[in-house]
Amino acid sequence: MKKITLLLAFIGMITLQSCVREEVIVQDPYDNDTISEVFQYNNVNFTSGNGYSVLLNFPHSIFSSDMVLVYRRSGNSSSGAIWKLLPETYYFDDGTLDFGYQNDFTRFDAEVVLFGYDLPGLSSDFRLNQVIRVVVIPAYFGNKTANPVDTKDYEAVINYYGIDNKNVTEINL
Template sequence: MKSMIFKTGTIKYRPMKKITLVLAFIGMIGLTSCVREETVVQDTYDQDTISEVWEYTNVDFYPGNYSLFLDFPHTIYSSDMVLVYRLAGGSSAGDVWKLLPETYYFDDGTLDFGYNNDFTQYDVKINLYGYDLAGLSNAYKLDQVFRVVVIPASFGKSTSKVDVSDYNAVIKAYKIDESKVKKIKM
């Protein structure tokens, strides 16, 4: 297609050249807006791949206060799994940790008392429940020790292969260093 030339005095008018110039200008503006800046933020505290254990000592249940909260030292991810164990005794082989919920029955098979728990990203709530908590031995109410084990979501698929009721199996499976258990006195 030929461009038409109009003469108006001494100025030549070429419409195709103006359109080409406008399109080239728009293309240059479009290319300059494609500049991409990238900001990298590094998380220096890697919470999502490290299992942790917190030990709460001197935990007491009193009449009117058979539920209590154990605050976490820091917020955990909502996808993390939390296991709570109660120190139930000891032997020559070491401490005996029982996974909550933990239930005790009378000889006739009826419920005597038990412990259960639930958790958030910030704390775990432990409940002591039963029929005669006031008459329950202080050995089950006072000076209790609990361990909270936080297992990151990245290990979620492997938990089916671990007997979570066995505290020592959990510690071994998730390579938790017992010397790094953080102790929190209530």
């Protein structure tokens, strides 16, 4: 009986022995799910024909939790383009509203609206052949409560989020 018990105990120890498995964790240096991107829309025109409103369709849908910043090229300097964050307003010398730009967005597009007084009389420099940049910041970055970057400064935004200006997706309207 002792031999049978000893044999059963030996068989039980062999069958109940656990396997040792080593896990190798490979660190991917690229974070493929939190990539910021920029869409540039050229030849944007605000006319009475489109109600001074332009719909900028994204090349692909974005996540509903992503943050979207919309910039308008307001001119050029020796160091490059000057980008202004929307909404943007301009006032008469007496302090009353002249005109401005506002925007909103969905997962599929951004709408930019020119509003104000006497829009047909507004200089074509503010209505025609505008260049608009839409910066999409993934939710991982955009939902931080304390955002250490000044979003009004386009250059600071692209530097902070590691965006390469060579990778801007250009769309001609």
